[in-house]
Every structure is written in structure tokens, then in C-alpha cells.
Amino acid sequence: MKYLSTRGFPQKKSFCDILLEGLAPDGGLYLPEHYPHIDAEELKKLESLFFQEGYASLAFHLLKLFIDDIPSEDLKELCDKTYTKAVFGTEEIAPVRVLHEGLFIQALSNGPTLAFKDMAMQLLGNLFEYELNRKNQELNILGATSGDTGSAAEYAMRGKKGIRVFMTSPKGRMSPFQQAQMFSLLDANIFNIAIEGVFDDCQDIVKAVSNDLPFKKLLKIGTVNSINWARLLAQVVYYFAGYFQAKKLSPKTHISFAVPSGNFGNVCAAHVARMMGLPIHQLIVATNENNVLDEFFKTGIYRVRSSQDTHETSSPSMDISKASNFERFIFDLLDRDGALTNKLFSTDIDAQGFFDLSADPRFQAIRHKFGFTSGSSTHQNRLETIKDVYTKYQEIVDPHTADGLKVAKTCAVEDEVVVVLETALPIKFAATITEALGIEPSRPKSFEGIESLPKRVVEMPADLQQVKDFLLENVK
Numbered sequence: 001m002k003y004l005s006t007r008g009f010p011q012k013k014s015f016c017d018i019l020l021e022g023l024a025p026d027g028g029l030y031l032p033e034h035y036p037h038i039d040a041e042e043l044k045k046l047e048s049l050f051f052q053e054g055y056a057s058l059a060f061h062l063l064k065l066f067i068d069d070i071p072s073e074d075l076k077e078l079c080d081k082t083y084t085k086a087v088f089g090t091e092e093i094a095p096v097r098v099l100h101e102g103l104f105i106q107a108l109s110n111g112p113t114l115a116f117k118d119m120a121m122q123l124l125g126n127l128f129e130y131e132l133n134r135k136n137q138e139l140n141i142l143g144a145t146s147g148d149t150g151s152a153a154e155y156a157m158r159g160k161k162g163i164r165v166f167m168t169s170p171k172g173r174m175s176p177f178q179q180a181q182m183f184s185l186l187d188a189n190i191f192n193i194a195i196e197g198v199f200d201d202c203q204d205i206v207k208a209v210s211n212d213l214p215f216k217k218l219l220k221i222g223t224v225n226s227i228n229w230a231r232l233l234a235q236v237v238y239y240f241a242g243y244f245q246a247k248k249l250s251p252k253t254h255i256s257f258a259v260p261s262g263n264f265g266n267v268c269a270a271h272v273a274r275m276m277g278l279p280i281h282q283l284i285v286a287t288n289e290n291n292v293l294d295e296f297f298k299t300g301i302y303r304v305r306s307s308q309d310t311h312e313t314s315s316p317s318m319d320i321s322k323a324s325n326f327e328r329f330i331f332d333l334l335d336r337d338g339a340l341t342n343k344l345f346s347t348d349i350d351a352q353g354f355f356d357l358s359a360d361p362r363f364q365a366i367r368h369k370f371g372f373t374s375g376s377s378t379h380q381n382r383l384e385t386i387k388d389v390y391t392k393y394q395e396i397v398d399p400h401t402a403d404g405l406k407v408a409k410t411c412a413v414e415d416e417v418v419v420v421l422e423t424a425l426p427i428k429f430a431a432t433i434t435e436a437l438g439i440e441p442s443r444p445k446s447f448e449g450i451e452s453l454p455k456r457v458v459e460m461p462a463d464l465q466q467v468k469d470f471l472l473e474n475v476k
């Protein structure tokens, strides 16, 4: 299996070549040159394999279709080591539960940081360690986070050989729980840097370091952002697992997924699963007030927002100005025309801030051919949904999951079960739960009292040179 860029760069690469890379050299995103097809018979085999041998085994069988440069035994070992009850809390890893006969929830948020990013990041940590060891290399990950991504990366990379993580975050702006989660990691290879500023200041510093190529090379700096193909690939697995469980629980003809979306990483994995032949009926894209994606699926116009136009909401992990994985879907939509994708995402977006596919017949076929539908949600919707779910089912859902539930309701059709992905546990966003219900969500035992644990964090002004000096001091 070779990988190509969405912008038409001629050279193809293998999985391990792109594993530690970010963007392709032409600024595009990597995709496999084709999607392996799973026919009905093979799907049946995977289904019984999942119920007999479990999630790790399903992951191995799916991943090996995309990865041909890691020996099978090693890949199997990596999957077995990653997807365990000890790390993800249940035997099922991503269990599906019933709210009512047409509405299920799939929990992706029982990993170490209580958000779905663990599902992929835990595998990435093991893949990185394996590949760096094989190449006899080191990697220093530099990132910026406003919450979920940074802590998932740190929990995945802690204690890993050959890897250090330097994570910048805006000082005092994450929730107390999120701060405690990150800063209480005392591992020698994890460095928390609290920047006096906002998230954009952190991101600007990371970008400036990445653009300083000699420095980047000298210190072997890399990233783990959501455009990494391996992360997306790891997410494909839980759609299969979710589909099999839903099918077992429901006699309905159609099975669909509703996905709380920001950067389009999660739902892009659903798109890949569907392209492989998993018979998902609808892919329901749920956004919050930052409705870039909902606008596209409704109008055919993809319009990037300015930072002034990007709202701070109560489902903050979906607060995006553009959806960084969206280019992957557009490339498929346009029959994999790299030149046209390049024109849309570099020329059109740079010149006018948007592109318009409303007149393209391929846009008209999106729903039929690719299954996509969409909707958006507001703070008020979120509060009402949280209250409604609590009243009807005595369950507390987090605000992102509430966005998924709200939109699922508006998109559901006859004889269909919609599986809403639970992307975080409510305790991470306790303030919104308290606003909706007047009570605090409970927290898993292992997180009791984390706010009072010793902390390891350095504080710095938003100053590029000071961050660079800190990296130089700590990379030995």
C-alpha cells in the first residue's frame, strides 16, 4: 500500500515514511492510493472475529490492510499492547449502549484522558516508539493545546523511549481538570509550558519553530496534529466495532453515525470505513456554533472563518476556524483530482477565503454517494439536550456528545438507528453540566483529587526565543 498527497505530488510513500511526517511536501494531506475493499463475506468474518477475539484483533486485521512495512507479528503486538481493558476501562474498548430503540451511544472516552483522542493517540505512541527504535532515531514533539489534544498526546507518549513532548498551553485558560490532568504528569520526557497568552500565541510559537528548518532539523522536532494519517486510520476501527455492536442490538435496517465534529478527523475516519464497504447509512456531521462544515454540506460553499469570527463555545474542542482534515474528503469527492484540490485549498482559500462547489454535480451527489448530512447546535441546544437526556435516561452526557445527539435527532430517518459518538466524559466540562443540571458530574476513581497532586510546568511569556532556549536546554 502506497500513500499519495491530496495535491498531486508525484512521489508515493509507504506507511512508515509518512508516520512521522506532517503535511506532504506540496502542502497536501496523505491518503492511501486506494481504499481496501471489504466485501460482505469478509465483513461477516470481521464481525465474528470482533465478538470472539475482541477489539485489538479487529484493529490488527484492519490496520494490516493499510500497513505493509511493519511485520505482521509486530503490528499484532502493537495492537494487543494498545487496546487493553487496563487502558480503556472495558473489554469492549468502545462499548455501545442503548438510549432508546433508535438512538445509541458509543463510548470513545474511557481512555486515560477521558476524551476520544486517546483511541488513536495511544496507538500512535506505540507506533512512534517502535519506528523510532527501528530507525535508531529520536523525536521531540512540539505542540500547542487548549485541552484535549495535548493531554492525549502526553498520556500516549509518557515514558516512551526516544520521544520527548513539549506542550505549550495558554496559562490559566484550560479547565482546572484539564490543567491538573496535564500538569500532574511527572515523567522525565514530558514538558508542560504554560504561555502567558491565548491559544493563538501558543500556536504561533509552534508554527515559528516549525518554519525555522535548521532548528527543527537540529532538534528533530515533529508534531502529532490531527492531520496525521495514522491517527485517522486508528479511528476507522471503532466504526467497525460500533457497527457490529449496533447490528447485534437492533433489528433496524439502517445504521448511521452522528459525529461531533471540529477538524473533520473523526468523521473522516467514518468516511474511510464507508469507502471500504462498511454499510453505514448516514454520516451525520454535528457542529457547534462554529458551523463551517454544516454550511458546506448545506450550501456547497466552504468558507474559512477569521479568528474574530471563531466563537468560544461550551463545546470547546469543536471550536475551529477551518477543518484541517476536510481536504481529504474533498479530494475523494472530486474523483481524486489533485490539481483541482490544490486550486481550491491553496489558490481559492488564499485569495478569497472560500471555495464554492455548489454548481458542481458532484456536490449534488454527496448525500447519495457518500452518505453525508449535517446540522449544528447552540449553547442553548446543548443545555436542553443535557437536561433532556438526564431526565429521560438518568445519564449525563458531555457538551460535545450533546451536540451529536441534538443533530442526530434532526437528521434521523425511518427504520434507522443512529449511533452518537461520545467524544468526552462530562467531568471534563463540569461547568456546563452544572449550568444545565445544577449538579456536578461524577468522576472516575482514578481522577479523584488530581487537582491537588504535585505539578510539573514551567511558565513563560509568549516569546519565541525563550521557548527555543528551553528546548535547547532540555534536548540532550
Ligand SMILES: *Cc1c(COP(=O)(O)O)cnc(C)c1O
Binding pocket: 115, 116, 117, 148, 149, 226, 260, 261, 262, 263, 264, 265, 266, 267, 317, 318, 400, 423, 424
Ligand atoms: C477533538 C474533539 C472533537 C472534534 O473531533 P475532530 O476529529 O476534530 O472532528 C470533538 N469532541 C471532543 C471532546 C474532542 O476532543
